[in-house]
Structures are given as C-alpha cells and as structure tokens.
Amino acid sequence: MPVWVVSASMIGFGSLCQDIGITFGVAVASTATVWGLPGQVAFVELFAVGAPVLAIALASSMANLRFLPMSLSMMPLFRADPGIWRWRYILVAMMSVNTWALTLRRAPELGDRQRGPYYIGLGAVSMTSGVLGTAVGYHLAGTLPFYITVSLIFLNPMYFIFLFSSIRQRNCIMAMMIGTVLGPLFHLLSPDWGLPFVGFIAGTTAFFLDKKIGGRV
Amino acid sequence: MNEIALWGLLGLVTAATYVWRGIGVAIVARITPSSDFTQWTSCVAYGMLAGLMSRIMLMPVGILAETPLLDRMLALAIGFLVFFAFGRSMLPGMITAVGIFSTLTALHAFEIY
Numbered sequence: 001m002p003v004w005v006v007s008a009s010m011i012g013f014g015s016l017c018q019d020i021g022i023t024f025g026v027a028v029a030s031t032a033t034v035w036g037l038p039g040q041v042a043f044v045e046l047f048a049v050g051a052p053v054l055a056i057a058l059a060s061s062m063a064n065l066r067f068l069p070m071s072l073s074m075m076p077l078f079r080a081d082p083g084i085w086r087w088r089y090i091l092v093a094m095m096s097v098n099t100w101a102l103t104l105r106r107a108p109e110l111g112d113r114q115r116g117p118y119y120i121g122l123g124a125v126s127m128t129s130g131v132l133g134t135a136v137g138y139h140l141a142g143t144l145p146f147y148i149t150v151s152l153i154f155l156n157p158m159y160f161i162f163l164f165s166s167i168r169q170r171n172c173i174m175a176m177m178i179g180t181v182l183g184p185l186f187h188l189l190s191p192d193w194g195l196p197f198v199g200f201i202a203g204t205t206a207f208f209l210d211k212k213i214g215g216r217v
Numbered sequence: 218m219n220e221i222a223l224w225g226l227l228g229l230v231t232a233a234t235y236v237w238r239g240i241g242v243a244i245v246a247r248i249t250p251s252s253d254f255t256q257w258t259s260c261v262a263y264g265m266l267a268g269l270m271s272r273i274m275l276m277p278v279g280i281l282a283e284t285p286l287l288d289r290m291l292a293l294a295i296g297f298l299v300f301f302a303f304g305r306s307m308l309p310g311m312i313t314a315v316g317i318f319s320t321l322t323a324l325h326a327f328e329i330y
Contacts, residue, residue: 016279026223033231038269041279043230053226061233066269069262071241076250088246092238097266104259147326150280151319154289157273158314161293162300162307164267175260176267183268184275195272199265207260 002098002159006126007133009156012149013040014137020048024138031134032127035096037156039064062192067092069199070100077107077115084116091116094123101163170213175206284322292318 010031017027022044034040039060046056071092078084078091103119110118164176179202186194248254273281274289281289296314303309 023220023223026220026227029224030227030230033227034234036234039230039234043227045279047223047226053229056226057229057233060230061236064234065237066262066265067234067237068241069258069265071238072245072250072258073255073262075242075245076255079245088242089239092242093235095238100262145326146280146283147319147322150284150322151315153279153281154284154292154318155311155315157270158293158296158311158318160266161270161274162296162311162314164263164270165297165300165310166305166307167263169259171256171260172263175264179264179267180271182264183271186268187272187276195265195268198268199261202264202268203257203259203261206264207257 002102002122003125003129005155005159006096006098007129007136008152009037010130010133011137011140012153012156013037013044014134014139015141015144015149016041016137017044017134018138018141020044022047024135027138028131028134031130034060034064035093035127035130036064036067059192062196065196066097066199067095069203070095070097074100074103077103078119080112081116091119091123094120094127096123096126097160098163099123099126101160105167171206171210173206174209175203178202178205284318285325288318288321288325292321 013031014027027044030040030043034043042059042063043056046059051059074095075088075092078088084091099119099122102122103115106118107115167173167176179198182198182202183195186198188194190197274293275286276282277284277289292314295317296310299313300307300310
C-alpha cells in the first residue's frame with residue numbers, strides 16, 4: 001500500500017513541475033535527492049515566483065526540518081548491525097515519513113540484523129515508485145480533470161493521518177493531539193518557524209506528561 | 218533561469234534539506250542515546266507531523282486550497298468513523314475519506330452539489 005500512495009502524491013508533484021516550467025530531469029531528480037514533498041514543493045513554488053536563491057534554499061530546508069527528530073529517533077535502531085551502520089549517512093537520505101513510521105513500528109518485532117534490510121528494501125521500493133510517479137505526473141499534467149488531481153493531493157495527508165492514528169504509544173498519541181491543535185495556530189504566527197516550535201512544545205509536553213501519569217504505556 | 222542554473226539550485230536545495238538528516242546521524246553517532254532520548258525525539262517528530270497534517274487540512278496551500286473546508290472535514294470525519302468501526306484499521310478509513318472527498322469534488326465540478 002505505501003507504494004501506490006507515494007506514486008500518487010508524486011504524480012501530483014510531477015504535474016505541478018510541468019505547470020511551473022521546471023525541466024523534466026530536475027523534477028524527477030528532486031524526488032530522489034530532496035526526497036521530501038514539502039521541501040520539493042517549497043523549492044518549485046518559490047522558483048516559480050522568482051524568489052532569491054538563498055530564500056529558496058532556506059525555505060526548502062525549513063520545510064524539511066522534521067527530518068532532524070526523525071533521524072534522531074530512527075538511526076539508533078541500526079547501531080547494533082555494523083554492516084548497516086557504516087552506511088548511516090547514505091541510509092538517512094532514504095528516510096521519508098513513510099519509511100520512518102513503518103520502520104519504527106516494525107522494529108520491535110524485527111531483530112537487530114533484520115531492520116537494515118527491511119528499511120533498505122522499503123526505501124528502495126518507495127523511492128522507485130516516487131520517481132516513477134513524478135515522471136508519470138509530469139507527462140499527465142493538464143490532461144487530468146481537477147477532481148482527480150486534487151484527490152491525488154488529498155490522498156497523501158489522509159494516508160499519514162490514518163497511519164499515525166494507528167500508533168499505540170501513549171506519549172506519541174498525546175504529542176499528536178497537542179500538535180494537531182497547535183499546528184494551525186503557530187502557522188498563523190509564523191509559517192516558516194511555527195512547525196519546529198509545535199513539534200518541540202507538543203513532543204516535550206507529551207513526553208513529560210506521560211512520565212508523570214506513569215503506569216502502563 | 219537556464220537549465221544548468223536550475224540543476225545548481227537543485228543541488229543547493231538537496232544539500233540544505235540533507236543537513237537535518239545528517240545532523241541527526243552525527244548526533245546519534247557521537248552520543249549513545251538513552252531510550253528516554255529516543256522516545257522524546259519520536260514525540261517531537263510526531264507532534265511536528267501532526268501539526269503539519271492539521272495545518273494542511275485546515276489551511277492548505279496550492280490546489281487543495283480551492284476545495285471547500287466542509288468537504289475536507291466531512292471526508293476526514295466519516296473516514297475516522299469507518300476507521301474506528303473496523304477496529305482502527307487504516308485502509309478502510311483512508312479509502313472512505315478519499316472516496317468521499319473525490320465524490321464531493323466531482324459533484325462540485327459537475328455543479329450538482
């Protein structure tokens with residue numbers, strides 16, 4: 001299932017690139033190298049309005065700041081396997097919200113030596129379908145009716161909302177509840193800096209609240 | 218902007234986004250993270266992602282902003298009902314939500330609703 005969700009959202013991105021006038025090669029390459037939809041969208045949309053180079057780099061970077069806590073929480077899973085660990089700086093480039101969430105969820109049942117292969121397989125399949133989706137979307141641009149294109153875009157947040165809703169850890173659930181309320185509020189205060197603050201406040205509050213309540217997690 | 222400059226810009230954007238991934242790895246490689254630290258970073262990541270999803274639903278940018286808020290909320294609400302009705306199973310919930318959303322958007326397009 002993750003595979004066709006990735007393809008579908010990248011079809012939306014591919015057609016956006018065609019509309020804006022990004023060349024085919026750059027559109028497809030950005031899926032493989034940036035590998036994070038909000039950063040890619042910030043890149044092409046700011047390019048479209050002719051923003052300064054530094055502003056484009058900074059905005060894309062801020063849009064993908066979520067990779068810092070994600071990398072901090074996922075990478076320790078690979079430490080026990082030296083054969084995997086030595087590739088750590090390459091492996092982290094394959095991390096997406098999808099591969100991160102699924103790897104964290106499956107890690108307890110997978111042994112130390114199975115996590116690496118699981119993550120690499122998942123990442124390779126996701127990236128391939130993302131790249132193919134971008135290419136298909138680029139060529140389909142303008143031919144799909146509005147309600148199809150917008151539904152493909154809508155699919156991506158829906159997939160993540162239901163994926164996150166199946167999480168069972170209490171502290172993560174509390175963090176998501178606080179984040180849901182704070183997200184739009186902080187966006188009004190600062191579209192660029194709001195989200196990192198939301199994550200920090202929601203995550204820290206939830207983590208300590210959960211400790212205080214104690215008991216079964 | 219010509220093709221070569223565009224590739225250069227992509228390289229810069231790639232580096233600027235990789236920075237966060239790389240810092241994460243560098244920190245994890247230098248300290249031995251306790252289970253508490255890892256738990257906390259997971260909480261921060263989930264808080265940030267939930268905030269992002271909530272913002273996308275309520276205040277979308279791009280073409281999603283051209284759809285009515287009511288359509289998005291209705292699709293999400295019914296999706297959640299189905300999600301819980303199937304014992305917190307994500308596939309039925311997601312298919313319902315996207316199905317309702319595309320139906321409503323198509324009805325708008327044909328000016329039925």
